[in-house]
Amino acid sequence: MxxxxxxxxxxxxxxxxxxxxxxxxxxxxxxxxxxxxxxxxxxxxxxxxxxxxxxxxxxxxxxxxxxxxxxxxxxxxxxxxxxxxxxxxxxxxxxxxxxxxxxxxxxxHQFCGRCGTRLEHHPRDRKMICPECGHAVYPYVKPAIIVAITDGDRLLLTTRPGHDIRALVAGYCEIGESAEEAVSREVREETGLAVTDLKYFGTQPWGYDANLMIGYFARVKGDPTPHPDMNELSGAVWVPREEIEDQAIPSLGSEMIMYFKYHGWFSEEVPSEEYFRF
Ligand SMILES: [Zn+2]
CATH class of the missing domain: 3.90.79 (Nucleoside Triphosphate Pyrophosphohydrolase)
Structure with a gap:
């Protein structure tokens, strides 16, 4: 809240x-x-x-x-x-x-990426300025998607090597692709699955990695058997709603998992602002 x-x-x-x-x-x-x-x-x-x-x-x-x-x-x-x-x-x-x-x-961002001169703080704006060539550097946000892949009343949860926490599929948006295209690509690359019926859930700033996380629900399309990319994941399993564990740590991914556990497919027209920050 x-x-x-x-x-x-x-x-x-x-x-x-x-x-x-x-x-x-x-x-x-x-x-x-x-x-x-x-x-x-x-x-x-x-x-x-x-x-x-x-x-x-x-x-x-x-x-x-x-x-x-x-x-x-x-x-x-x-x-x-x-x-x-x-x-x-x-x-x-x-x-x-x-x-x-x-x-x-x-x-x-202490030095100019164009000419190598030490950058200076702009007095009025949040930007760094090169006193030599005028190059300006602004703070950046890196968009990334996170997706709740569903199959009826089951949710796909994945684990990463070295971690035992079950999580949703997530990844960076690449240059030249929309967030929706990034969802399809990441799901295909990490799990071998195809998805359809993307439904926007909400976003959350995630400053640890300079991200803006963009959350979607999606339905699996075709064969639901996951073939996880073992370079990225250590496992991917379908978990029935009633077996999903409560999430202790607040995050957009946790909110999405909990939403599915208690409500099923995300069907609200206007996402509630209260989901998306600590
Ligand atoms: Zn410069």
Whole structure:
């Protein structure tokens, strides 16, 4: 359920003591686990107001990232960024994931891709500018599809090598193809199946990988026997609705699996906004 709103336009604010600071390093974020089991990130009061880069605001709290930090506030530790998926509060995990999306963009765009000069921050817009040749670099979002393949009251769930979590088929949209074409191609490549009757479910920003996930339901067409690509998957099985397990970790894929478990084929005309964020 959405209880907050992200203001992601580039409108840098001065840090106030209770705002939040993300310390990122490759694949990790600095957190502290509270006695309640929930976690938090440092405040400006704890982190100091130097070297902060404004990210966005959620309701009345501004979020910053600390650049070039060799020291960190006492009592905090770095954890794998994806570990925050499993932690509460989920709205902080959404902020961490989205901040990490921006961190990666800043981190990997320090030099001009055209002439190699060090890029500079544009004073008013979220973009990096080359002072030598004028080349401008904007934040990017990579679209990817996720698809609930159904056969009557059965849902196709897949596993990947090294993971025991059952998940939906997903993959990147390639250049020159629509999201719907990406669904057909990914399903064919990963499972050997054909699909029809695509039904849009909704989207979700997924900042860990700079993605926008685009969710569809689809019906299998023809022979329903999966032939999984064993380079990508370790298995693909049809699971009856009543045997689908509840999903503990919030994501678009989890929402789709749970929707099918409790309602069957997705038939709402206007997807509800509340499905698609933490
Ligand atoms: Zn340049």
């Amino acid at each position: 959405i209880t907050n709103h992200i203001y992601n336009q580039y409108d840098p604010q001065d840090p106030s003591p209770r705002d939040t600071v993300f310390f990122f390093r490759r694949g990790e974020v600095l957190i502290r686990t509270l006695p309640s089991g929930e976690y938090r990130c440092p405040t400006v009061e704890e982190a100091g107001s130097q070297c902060l880069r404004y990210l966005f605001r959620i309701d009345d709290t501004c979020y910053f990232m600390r650049e070039e930090s060799e020291t960190v506030p006492e009592g905090y530790e770095y954890v794998n960024i994806r570990h925050t998926r499993t932690l509460s509060p989920h709205d902080l995990s959404f902020a961490v994931m989205t901040g990490y999306h921006l961190y990666q963009w800043y981190h990997y």
